[in-house]
Amino acid sequence: MNCVAKILVVLCVAAWGCHGRFVCHYTTWSRFRPDEAAFQIDDIPGKLCSHVVYNFLGVNESTHQLDLLQPDYDIDERGLERFAALKEKYPQLKLLVAVGGWGHGGAKFSEMAKFRERRNQFIGSVVKFLHHYRFDGIELVWLYPGNFDRGGAVEDKDTFLYLVTEMAKIFRQEKKQWEVIVQVPLDVSRMAAGYHQEELCREADFVHMIGYDMRGWWNNFADVHSPLAARPHDLTVQSFEKVNVGDGVEDWLGNGCAPQKLVLGVALFGRSYLLDDPLDNTIGAVTIGAGDPGPYTNEPGYLGYCEFCQNLTSDEWTKKWDDVGRCPYAYTETTWIGYEDQRSLEEKINYVKRNNLGGLYAFSLDMDDYRGECGEPFPLTRILSQYHDETKVKDWHIFTSTTENNQSNLS
Ligand SMILES: *[C@@H]1O[C@H](CO)[C@@H](O)[C@H](O)[C@H]1NC(C)=O
Numbered sequence: 324m325n326c327v328a329k330i331l332v333v334l335c336v337a338a339w340g341c342h343g344r345f346v347c348h349y350t351t352w353s354r355f356r357p358d359e360a361a362f363q364i365d366d367i368p369g370k371l372c373s374h375v376v377y378n379f380l381g382v383n384e385s386t387h388q389l390d391l392l393q394p395d396y397d398i399d400e401r402g403l404e405r406f407a408a409l410k411e412k413y414p415q416l417k418l419l420v421a422v423g424g425w426g427h428g429g430a431k432f433s434e435m436a437k438f439r440e441r442r443n444q445f446i447g448s449v450v451k452f453l454h455h456y457r458f459d460g461i462e463l464v465w466l467y468p469g470n471f472d473r474g475g476a477v478e479d480k481d482t483f484l485y486l487v488t489e490m491a492k493i494f495r496q497e498k499k500q501w502e503v504i505v506q507v508p509l510d511v512s513r514m515a516a517g518y519h520q521e522e523l524c525r526e527a528d529f530v531h532m533i534g535y536d537m538r539g540w541w542n543n544f545a546d547v548h549s550p551l552a553a554r555p556h557d558l559t560v561q562s563f564e565k566v567n568v569g570d571g572v573e574d575w576l577g578n579g580c581a582p583q584k585l586v587l588g589v590a591l592f593g594r595s596y597l598l599d600d601p602l603d604n605t606i607g608a609v610t611i612g613a614g615d616p617g618p619y620t621n622e623p624g625y626l627g628y629c630e631f632c633q634n635l636t637s638d639e640w641t642k643k644w645d646d647v648g649r650c651p652y653a654y655t656e657t658t659w660i661g662y663e664d665q666r667s668l669e670e671k672i673n674y675v676k677r678n679n680l681g682g683l684y685a686f687s688l689d690m691d692d693y694r695g696e697c698g699e700p701f702p703l704t705r706i707l708s709q710y711h712d713e714t715k716v717k718d719w720h721i722f723t724s725t726t727e728n729n730q731s732n733l734s
């Protein structure tokens with residue numbers, strides 16, 4: 324029996340931990356919502372997540388070090404310190420910091436990663452930060468290396484890999500088990516310009532794959548934004564043939580990534596559209612723009628689940644299911660939303676299990692129904708958390724086995 328226990332432990336180490344992680348994202352800007360709706364650090368449901376990520380810090384363009392994007396909150400209002408204190412409330416919880424993001428762009432990363440000396444500056448500042456706040460790692464959200472529209476350069480593909488490799492090496496020397504995580508797209512057309520897929524997977528501890536935002540109002544046709552597979556209409560619009568979760572994940576796997584390092588990202592928000600003709604409301608229908616902004620997220624074409632879950636209970640809305648993409652959508656008059664719900668998230672959980680992936684991350688906590696307007700608070704986060712709970716049981720067995728082992732050694 325002791326032998327069996329030992330073998331189990333070895334297998335789990337080899338697989339970078341056999342428990343599936345569930346990484347939750349916290350966004351600092353959600354605190355600006357009015358009154359009761361303001362999402363605060365105290366609202367983070369630390370019991371439901373294995374990790375929580377603080378979004379975002381940035382890269383300083385003159386010093387090439389880690390930079391605060393909103394020192395008034397991060398420092399003056401003690402945002403980082405209060406976030407770090409979540410570990411006292413939830414001792415099992417791991418904390419990460421995300422650097423970059425869409426608004427940050429790629430230019431500052433590109434400039435920093437260009438020379439070894441600058442990369443050292445950056446990595447040194449990250450080490451200092453992680454020591455200071457006792458976080459467990461960093462997520463690099465460089466969108467996207469090698470993308471000229473976003474301030475990229477040809478050499479980004481190489482320098483991104485150097486950055487990750489050097490950072491992982493220095494983290495190992497610190498012996499803190501800090502993680503280097505990279506956030507990457509699933510759109511296979513972005514790979515050639517920016518990603519040495521196999522090497523990145525080898526050097527980084529985890530690869531967070533953006534499994535959403537694959538469609539939106541900018542495409543001028545109504546669709547769900549995180550389909551699991553190609554639908555018939557994707558094959559007629561040739562550029563969308565491979566732009567789906569399944570083909571994207573297979574591409575990372577097929578290029579030499581260990582499945583346990585791949586973490587699938589899911590969205591707790593929807594993408595909304597304005598239909599051209601209210602009678603033409605099927606997937607692929609012609610749209611003439613973005614749906615109206617929501618009261619909290621305030622961005623056309625983008626709605627947190629908390630901003631429309633109540634609407635969907637009314638008869639005015641028709642709810643449908645994409646059988647191939649495995650995602651829900653809903654419409655009323657000229658408004659059309661493609662989103663995720665409990666059912667589609669279960670499909671994604673099963674996909675992650677079938678493919679032995681390392682886990683899931685969700686963007687973001689403040690998009691879920693965190694005030695419980697439509698039932699129990701955090702309905703979507705809870706579904707994802709159940710998956711994490713199931714895998715935790717395995718961990719507990721392993722822990723008991725090793726304890727037994729040591730006890731029998733002593734006796
Ligand atoms: C970058 O760092 C310099 C020196 O510490 C600082 O003066 C400047 O404000 C920083 N830039 C930004 C954009 O924060």
Ligand SMILES: *[C@@H]1O[C@H](CO)[C@@H](O)[C@H](O)[C@H]1NC(C)=O
Binds near residue numbers: 630631634658
């Ligand atoms: C949902 O309902 C609220 C309250 O009636 C309304 O203001 C809002 O526009 C609706 N949202 C959508 C996406 O239709």
Ligand SMILES: *[C@@H]1O[C@H](CO)[C@@H](O)[C@H](O)[C@H]1NC(C)=O
Binds near residue numbers: 725726729
């Ligand atoms: C078991 O013993 C080993 C060394 O004998 C030690 O490193 C390890 O932490 C112990 N594990 C537990 C769960 O007590």
